[in-house]
Amino acid sequence: MLANTVYLTSHNRIDQPELDMSNVLTRIFIDTLVLSGSLLAETDREKEFVIWLAQHDQYAMGNGTVSFSLDEMPWEPNHFKENKFFMLRMIEQALQGAGWERLSYTPIDKDIRYALTAFRELILLFGKDDIDTNHYKYWRTMEEDDSSHTISKGYPKCDKHEVYLSCFGCVLCNGET
Ligand SMILES: [Zn+2]
Numbered sequence: 001m002l003a004n005t006v007y008l009t010s011h012n013r014i015d016q017p018e019l020d021m022s023n024v025l026t027r028i029f030i031d032t033l034v035l036s037g038s039l040l041a042e043t044d045r046e047k048e049f050v051i052w053l054a055q056h057d058q059y060a061m062g063n064g065t066v067s068f069s070l071d072e073m074p075w076e077p078n079h080f081k082e083n084k085f086f087m088l089r090m091i092e093q094a095l096q097g098a099g100w101e102r103l104s105y106t107p108i109d110k111d112i113r114y115a116l117t118a119f120r121e122l123i124l125l126f127g128k129d130d131i132d133t134n135h136y137k138y139w140r141t142m143e144e145d146d147s148s149h150t151i152s153k154g155y156p157k158c159d160k161h162e163v164y165l166s167c168f169g170c171v172l173c174n175g176e177t
Pocket residue numbers: 158159160161162170171172173174
């Protein structure tokens with residue numbers, strides 16, 4: 001596959017608004033959100049939102065394999081407003097170029113602006129009733145092997161890029177190799 005899609009929910013994908021991105025744009029989308037999210041995250045769950053996005057690492061997973069639906073994200077039904085506010089701030093900071101000086105490339109402004117703006121529209125459309133907490137439960141219990149858990153204890157960050165590490169390491173370092 002040559003592209004990735006962000007869907008509103010996992011169900012009835014036909015006729016839903018969606019965000020289609022080339023593999024290159026997907027990389028920039030994930031990189032910029034992980035940068036801004038890592039600057040903003042304070043609570044454990046906010047850090048997990050960033051790590052969840054960082055796992056959509058095409059260098060580890062393969063190009064065109066990181067499509068996702070918003071209901072797969074680590075939403076908390078009891079803190080949905082706060083979660084959504086965090087995501088909107090993350091997108092806003094990414095639109096303002098937060099942390100871009102740590103990128104090894106210069107994003108094409110028009111393209112990343114399009115992707116982040118469309119993502120913000122999807123986040124605004126996503127409702128509390130759309131949350132499926134089974135995704136989070138599954139994600140937290142997933143273990144690749146005995147030593148590599150989905151989320152490392154203490155939420156370590158990359159020394160060079162100051163972003164949270166996923167089970168694949170630093171998404172920015174991986175992209176530079
Ligand atoms: Zn790094």
